[in-house]
Amino acid sequence: MSHISGVRQARKEKTRQALLDAALELLEGQSLSSLGLREVTRAVGIAPTAFYRHFRSVEDLGVALVEEALGSLHPMIRTTVSTTGDGEERIARAVGLIAGHVDAHPAHVRFIARERHGGVRAVREAIRGQLELFTAEVGEALASDAVSAGWGEEDLLMLAQLYVDQMLMTASLLLEAAAEGGPGERERVAGLAARQLRLISVGRAHWLDLPGGGG
């Protein structure tokens, strides 16, 4: 078993994870493009040079953080989309799942919201790539839903993207509400998000009423 789970390898993985955790925490108050290698190693309590045993650069660490953050989002999105029940129940459950994810992984949510349009190209592209996967996945889930009978592929992806963007926006607003808002702000934001999802649902239900059938 030494090769598969050697002490050395386990310790290395632990340090790597400590670097990721420390970076995520330091990113609460700044962007990745200003995060320093020494800052991260200092927070972990190792020598600056040890950083290179795990990542080639801070940018590289950022890409690893994308995978960690959006990997954890994957099951949440799956659950949200595949939840059964009528429209109103689904919406309440979706908003609840998003709020729960924000509570469980606030730093991940902040990181993705911040770096999605951030100053580090490789990280932006990693996020975009993951979000495209999510969109495709949501699109497939929507396709197998009775409400979407008769919808074209392009319309399904359009709707999927609207949902994904809306989820991220809601998560980001919930995060702000938790961090800076008053006690009722969280509920206000959740209620607003539910209304917006409801409006999208209504649009979805009547999409094929349009002359030209979904344009």
Place this chain on the structure above:
Amino acid sequence: MSHISGVRQARKEKTRQALLDAALELLEGQSLSSLGLREVTRAVGIAPTAFYRHFRSVEDLGVALVEEALGSLHPMIRTTVSTTGDGEERIARAVGLIAGHVDAHPAHVRFIARERHGGVRAVREAIRGQLELFTAEVGEALASDAVSAGWGEEDLLMLAQLYVDQMLMTASLLLEAAAEGGPGERERVAGLAARQLRLISVGRAHWLDLPGGGG
């Protein structure tokens, strides 16, 4: 006239604008939280210390950039929302106006998209404040539209926020398409944005069909 438009004052204003312009250009490849004061003055061609004649810090300059960038967006949003014509025409016109704004002020659009969730608190809050003004303004415009007869205040603001977020998202995607996408990418993104606006319009038209009349 010396007091109102003295040579000294005009030169100062010119230097200030040069600092803003240089900063905006430097921000194409990084975030505000990593932009250096010396970097900006070097680009303008003045001594680092001259910076303090215009701004207290880079953060302060960032807040000034928010006003410049969103000030220029204000008339665009007014025009977009108040445009007359039926739904389909309005949507085409709105997407056209957004695309035109992105072409005219790409660096402003990039700055707002990047710093909206960025690492500098004062700048985030300045952006949020301006966007809240926009949302209120869009809400008022929606209220005086026949389609919104019978809508509650809260629903109007919910819809206004959906529109404002959608505008920003579209602007940001158009920017990426212009910068990195192939030749047809711009049209693809514009078409997608139009479909999403259409879906929202459909939802809007049938909002009061809901049991309970708009939630």
Place this chain on the structure above:
DNA sequence: TGTACATCAGTGAACGCGCGTTCACTGATGTAC
């Protein structure tokens, strides 16, 4: 089990560099008379 050698995560000194900020200054522009 014991020994001899290989691997490699983490160390610590050293480097050159650009940073933000201070300070006293210069000299063109503005103002008072």
Place this chain on the structure above:
DNA sequence: TGTACATCAGTGAACGCGCGTTCACTGATGTAC
């Protein structure tokens, strides 16, 4: 119009500091026999 003084945008030297990266190293862990 001319003179004497005030203002103030921009200068340039200097400072202490933290940065990313290099390098030869140490010593615990892994491997071969």
